[in-house]
Amino acid sequence: MSIVRALGVPSFLPPYLLEHLQRSGDARLQVCVRDTLLDDRHFRARGGTTRLPSPSAQRGQPARYIHSAEQQRTLPGRLVRREGQEETSDPAVDEAYRWLGATYRFFWEVFGRHSIDDRGMALLGTVHYGRHYENAFWDGSQMVFGDGDGEVFNRFTRSLEVVAHELTHGVIERDASLTYQGQSGALNESFADVFGSLVKQYDRGQTVEEADWLIGAELFTDRVNGRAMRSMSNPGSAYDDPLLGRDPQPGHMEDFVETQEDNGGVHINSGIPNRAFYLVATALGGYAWKEAGQLWYDALHDARLAQNDDFPSFAELTITIAGERPGSGNQLEQAVVDAWRTVGVVP
Numbered sequence: 001m002s003i004v005r006a007l008g009v010p011s012f013l014p015p016y017l018l019e020h021l022q023r024s025g026d027a028r029l030q031v032c033v034r035d036t037l038l039d040d041r042h043f044r045a046r047g048g049t050t051r052l053p054s055p056s057a058q059r060g061q062p063a064r065y066i067h068s069a070e071q072q073r074t075l076p077g078r079l080v081r082r083e084g085q086e087e088t089s090d091p092a093v094d095e096a097y098r099w100l101g102a103t104y105r106f107f108w109e110v111f112g113r114h115s116i117d118d119r120g121m122a123l124l125g126t127v128h129y130g131r132h133y134e135n136a137f138w139d140g141s142q143m144v145f146g147d148g149d150g151e152v153f154n155r156f157t158r159s160l161e162v163v164a165h166e167l168t169h170g171v172i173e174r175d176a177s178l179t180y181q182g183q184s185g186a187l188n189e190s191f192a193d194v195f196g197s198l199v200k201q202y203d204r205g206q207t208v209e210e211a212d213w214l215i216g217a218e219l220f221t222d223r224v225n226g227r228a229m230r231s232m233s234n235p236g237s238a239y240d241d242p243l244l245g246r247d248p249q250p251g252h253m254e255d256f257v258e259t260q261e262d263n264g265g266v267h268i269n270s271g272i273p274n275r276a277f278y279l280v281a282t283a284l285g286g287y288a289w290k291e292a293g294q295l296w297y298d299a300l301h302d303a304r305l306a307q308n309d310d311f312p313s314f315a316e317l318t319i320t321i322a323g324e325r326p327g328s329g330n331q332l333e334q335a336v337v338d339a340w341r342t343v344g345v346v347p
């Protein structure tokens, strides 16, 4: 059906990072990573097939269904908590429930969007997927979270912005279907990071100065020399570790990475538009989801956004939309132009 599915399932951890871990980890880690990579390739070929339960009939109210795969690989697994039910004693289940709720609340309260499709689509999450599975992904119909290996990676539900990132892939798929390859793929990844971070900032009530602008801040165990998977404010600075290598993200077009891997570097070059968003938000100040977030959200479902748009055409679109805003003067437009100039996308 969708371009995303045809080209593969976007997973949270990129293959280059897992491959590095496979080369430098001990025997146990090597097995965890090998199984994860095999699974990821399987899902790239398969795509989502889970049948969704009824949507939420009431606007402003999510319909969450959390399942446990119980270390197997069958989706969606056993239903363990549904909308309105009490907390369980399983932290992965309760985190998935809570963070899916926080993500729903953000899109509803900030943009008036009633779930992924704006028609109350059920939010399905499966936790405890596989044995020590080292990833999280959106498969086209539901979210899936692994437990991690416990040595390098914690369980993937720990991080609100990881859950929000995966759910946002569903929103992107509905609104824009940005092709998951090259620069349009990096824009797809960047949108998921932007809204992932905004969901966290909104949940915590943080201003642009208070926000950490990190993606996956709770994923690493204490043994890893790193703060998170990605930094939107300073791409390339999130981690530097013997087991994982160095964060390869560029923050400027001069350092754009040409590669065949990772669908043409979708998790690498997303650092450039990520930083552009950070620069716009910090130039405006206050709460990032208000003006800057609204602009990016409007761009996401603007009819002028094409499936294969590259960074310059997306930059042009955001500048155009900023200029069309009534009553905002030139401050927003100027902030957007300055940001894209600073990262080298527009001359």
Ligand SMILES: [Zn+2]
Residues within 6 Å of the ligand: 010, 011, 012, 165, 169, 189, 192
């Ligand atoms: Zn992603």
